[in-house]
Amino acid sequence: MLRYAAIDIGSNAVRLLIADIISKDNEFGFKKNTLVRVPLRLGDDAFLDHKISERKINDLLKTMIAFKNLMEVYQVSKYLACATSAMREAQNGNEIIALVKKETGLDLEIIQGQREANIIYANHIEENLDISKNYLYIDVGGGSTELSVFVNKVPVASRSFNIGTIRILDNQDKDETWEEMRLWIKEHTRDYKNMAGIGTGGNINKLFKMSREKEDMPLSLLKLKIMYNELNGYSLKERINILGLNPDRADVIIPAAEIYMTIMKWTGIKQIYIPRVGMADGIINLLIEENLG
Structure with missing residues (x-):
């Protein structure tokens, strides 16, 4: 073997x-x-x-x-x-x-x-995409967020930004980096209608699991917001003891949801597909x- x-x-x-x-x-x-x-x-x-x-x-x-x-x-x-x-x-x-x-x-x-962005899209999830839609691929990690724009299943732009869950928890994310990411997204997505999101990374996988959505169905921005508000209503201790999250997942899941929601809001993306693959x-x-x- x-x-x-x-x-x-x-x-x-x-x-x-x-x-x-x-x-x-x-x-x-x-x-x-x-x-x-x-x-x-x-x-x-x-x-x-x-x-x-x-x-x-x-x-x-x-x-x-x-x-x-x-x-x-x-x-x-x-x-x-x-x-x-x-x-x-x-x-x-x-x-x-x-x-x-x-x-x-x-x-x-x-x-x-x-190179990190290239490795993540070596997963070739675009092969299973609906050709009539354009996609923004969002991979959120502890230190950075990798973004790729797919049009007709082809990556047309990709970039890595120093925005990540651990960075946010440590207050090391910078306003100018957020602004840079917002402008990059605006520039590379404004010509495309009918965009959907693709989300990868441990946190979005966990959020998808918790949403109890059917496999292959997307997660809506609305559902993501509801889950975020619910999670945010619990203390860190409660997220571990009541919701059963691992200690190293219970804190980062909040900033991760914030990153995904912010990007979806900026692009008008209402739904995000979660193929459950990663780096x-x-x-x-x-x-x-x-x-x-």
Whole structure:
């Protein structure tokens, strides 16, 4: 069995996805085998102190050793490990990469926002889109939001902005970045009528699950607002104890909903489709394209 692995070192969590590669009618795809998620919160250090602390470096190192061992047990033949916004901003990001290489032999790559956007849309969800609609693809992470505009299933513009859930919680999001994002969205969407949203990322997946909408149905802006107000009515403790949210999801879900709602309001988008894929899935698809395509 051919297996690939994706390591996504995000600002909120670090993930390992091990996927079984399957071939059908000369087309390659994958089935998720194992997903491990460790909430390291590298963003807190990176956005506030502009460097990752010793304690978090040690935790990351232990996580990478565990991931390496798992990849060996599962006989993974190819992997790609990408670090995003938090590591981009940490002044000691390159030192950490060197340390991980020395201690584990794993190659990590700190990727720029544009490459992050490209990896996310390596998921090719546009193939299942309704051709009569134009789409704004919104991926919200802990440190950044990646946006892509699709017209007739083709990406016509894409950009990464330093607006993310951990950044907002740490009061490190800047008014001028919001304004820059608003102007970019306006410029790249104003010519298109009938736009729908596509949302990816752990928070929108969770919101979709909580909405109890049918699979393949979009989430309306109205429903999102109702859920946001409901969630906001609970304290952090209650979101964990009463709603059963993980502690590392219970706080970020609020700013995430705010980002999605703000963008939908700016564009007049009333509905958002949630394909439940993310960065790690994109990495696996990229590995398939590069090695089997």
